[in-house]
Amino acid sequence: MVPLSSYLIVSAILFGLSMAGIIINRKNLIVILMCIEMMLLAVNFNFIAFSQYLHQTTGEIFVFFILTVAAAESAIGLAILMLLYRNRRTINVQELDTLKG
Amino acid sequence: MWLTHVVFYVFSALLLFSAVMVIVSRHPVRGVLFLVLTFVCSAVLWMLLQAEFLSLVLIFVYVGAVMTLFLFVVMMLNVEQIPKVEGFVRYLPFAILAVLVMVGLMTMAILPKHFAMAGQLQPIMHPESYSNVKSLGAVLYTEYLFPFEVASVLLLVAIIAAISLAFRGKRAKGQDVDHQVSVKKADRLKIVKM
Numbered sequence: 001m002v003p004l005s006s007y008l009i010v011s012a013i014l015f016g017l018s019m020a021g022i023i024i025n026r027k028n029l030i031v032i033l034m035c036i037e038m039m040l041l042a043v044n045f046n047f048i049a050f051s052q053y054l055h056q057t058t059g060e061i062f063v064f065f066i067l068t069v070a071a072a073e074s075a076i077g078l079a080i081l082m083l084l085y086r087n088r089r090t091i092n093v094q095e096l097d098t099l100k101g
Numbered sequence: 102m103w104l105t106h107v108v109f110y111v112f113s114a115l116l117l118f119s120a121v122m123v124i125v126s127r128h129p130v131r132g133v134l135f136l137v138l139t140f141v142c143s144a145v146l147w148m149l150l151q152a153e154f155l156s157l158v159l160i161f162v163y164v165g166a167v168m169t170l171f172l173f174v175v176m177m178l179n180v181e182q183i184p185k186v187e188g189f190v191r192y193l194p195f196a197i198l199a200v201l202v203m204v205g206l207m208t209m210a211i212l213p214k215h216f217a218m219a220g221q222l223q224p225i226m227h228p229e230s231y232s233n234v235k236s237l238g239a240v241l242y243t244e245y246l247f248p249f250e251v252a253s254v255l256l257l258v259a260i261i262a263a264i265s266l267a268f269r270g271k272r273a274k275g276q277d278v279d280h281q282v283s284v285k286k287a288d289r290l291k292i293v294k295m
Contacts (some may be wrong), residue, residue: 012207020196021124072259079266
């Protein structure tokens with residue numbers, strides 16, 4: 001049987017990679033949104049691994065809700081992204097530095 | 102069983118590879134497609150963990166809806182290909198440091214020295230008659246009914262927010278058939294006496 005630690009390490013590496021993706025990304029706002037989705041995926045991994053190895057369904061229920069929230073958040077994030085593009089004509093992260101509406 | 106190990110290692114390697122390619126790819130469309138591959142690999146790994154309903158829901162909801170939305174938005178925004186990822190090399194040491202610190206910390210927390218329970222936990226291999234949907238439903242609709250309803254309100258709020266943000270109203274150029282039919286001669290023709 002694959003030990004629990006293997007799943008937790010995979011999810012930790014995925015989380016770290018997404019964080020690195022947010023840090024090194026300087027050009028594209030969409031990559032940031034994608035890295036947020038990957039972070040949520042890593043957390044879901046953790047929940048499901050523990051749910052399996054501790055013989056409870058609570059972890060899977062929580063993943064259910066995380067999926068719901070992640071879908072809602074990505075929809076709204078993309079709507080905001082589109083509005084930003086309409087107004088500023090760019091999605092370069094470094095050029096979105098004014099708070100002026 | 103050795104097949105479980107093989108499947109686990111192959112698909113987690115593919116998962117981490119496609120996660121790296123999401124970050125590193127220059128064209129956003131390729132990044133989104135690699136993210137789709139990431140989700141599909143994690144669905145396979147969730148199947149290994151006997152969370153069958155959730156792995157299929159991942160493919161339905163996440164890949165089928167959210168990633169499709171991402172692709173639509175990426176293609177609509179017409180983002181040009183990044184010729185050179187500037188700032189990549191400058192910030193790479195910080196990124197590597199952050200990744201090493203975070204992953205190292207998390208790995209240290211699950212070493213047998215600190216988390217001795219990990220080696221002794223064994224999953225229950227359910228029989229074929231086990232239905233993951235049934236066991237999830239038994240808990241979701243009884244104990245967690247209130248969060249379930251709140252989640253549906255949350256989705257409604259998300260719909261309203263997304264529509265109110267992105268909807269621009271009726272386009273100016275369109276055919277208003279009622280107006281066209283009710284037009285009179287005086288609206289269209291003006292006779293001028295020369």
